[in-house]
Amino acid sequence: MRLLAVASGVSDSERVARTDDGLAQVLDADGRVREEATVPDLSDEELVAIYREMKLARHLDERAVSLQRQGRMGTYPPLAGQEAAQVASTHALRDDDWILDQYREHGAVVVRGLEPEYLLYWMGHEVGNEWLASKHVFPLNISIASHLPHATGMAWAARLQGDDRVVCCHFGDGATSEGDFHEALNVAGVFDAPALFFCNNNQYAISVPRERQTASATIAEKAASYGFAGVRVDGMDPLAVYQVTSAAVEKARDPGAEQLRPTLIEAEMYRFGAHTTADDPSRYRTDEEVERWRERDPIPRMERFLRERDLLDDERVAAVEERNRERVAELVEAAEAYEPDVDAWFEHAYEEPTRRVRESQAYLRELRERHGDDALLRDE
Secondary structure, eight states: OEEEOOTTTOOTTSOEEEOTTOOEESBOTTSOBOTTOOOOSOOHHHHHHHHHHHHHHHHHHHHHHHHHHTTSSOOOOOOTTOHHHHHHHHHTSOTTSEEEOOSOOHHHHHHHHOOHHHHHHHTTOTHHHHHHGGGTBOOOOOSTTTTHHHHHHHHHHHHHTTOOOOEEEEEEGGGGGSHHHHHHHHHHHHTTOOEEEEEEEOSEETTEEGGGTOSSSOSGGGGGGGTSEEEEEETTOHHHHHHHHHHHHHHHHSOOTTOOSOEEEEEEOOOSSOSSTTOOGGGTSOHHHHHHHHTTOHHHHHHHHHHHTTSOOHHHHHHHHHHHHHHHHHHHHHHHTOOOOGGGGGTTSSSSOOHHHHHHHHHHHHHHHHHOHHHHHOOO
16 A cells, blocks of 8 residues: 555645555545545544435435336436545535536535425426525536536636635546547646546446546546646545545645646546436446445445444434434425426526517416316326
């Protein structure tokens, strides 16, 4: 094992170790602190909060998949296995730093403050996407990688305005095969934008494995093409993710004389579930592969670490689980009680409604008055 002085600026007092295959790591698969690696400078309360939020994200995920199977929610992208990267990286940011997610980063939203509006988005109501902005989370992006240039633009604009906020952009390994990825990182390097590009490498772009997307040995090494640092981290180790992300954020705000502000972080992880609820992962991977990765599950790993420090026991774990069940049940109940304003469907297609939009709105209003909503919603 070698110590890692991460190119993004991990200080001498905050070190991580490297595994044999080169990943930055603090905890081993059994939740023990690796030799000579250092636990991040977080309070006991913050360490427990990371665990609690990972558990909340996992339970929310399980309920969301169940709701989709019952026809109570639309197509949904499960996050199980990726909680550490999402929760811990968000803890490394300030509350007013912007996050640009792809669509699977539910854990980041949990940290920023989960509300029923987030479930509404997955139930088909755009009000949920609008609500995200209040948490400094950019509206969710379904088209792969198209949000990366926006992240560069937002970060560069912040620097031009003298604002020290950092922009953290999450995306999957599949996004690195898109032109938007290369354009965004190139411009970020040229203009020294305070952007953090966080690649959630969960091994598959839907069904295509990483090795079929690029001949590069790693994704992180692509940063060298743009002149700034690239770092690989165990994305299922929340302490290592926090350590590396914190260093990258610090560099983005206050770089050294020879450093550029951007960083590309490749967090290696695995999604235990399907790409979305419309996917069948058994067509492209084996159960044996999934079970091998489950040995690195971030939640029991963090739990074992906290138990060793006497910050968790059976009673406290049970209390966390009970509160999470209650919280998610409250969110689901509130989201399903939402009564949408049908007229609002037409409000944001254009800044000023066109003739066709006004005609469509009037036509729907006339149908509702003539037949009633029950007739229009009736299952045949």
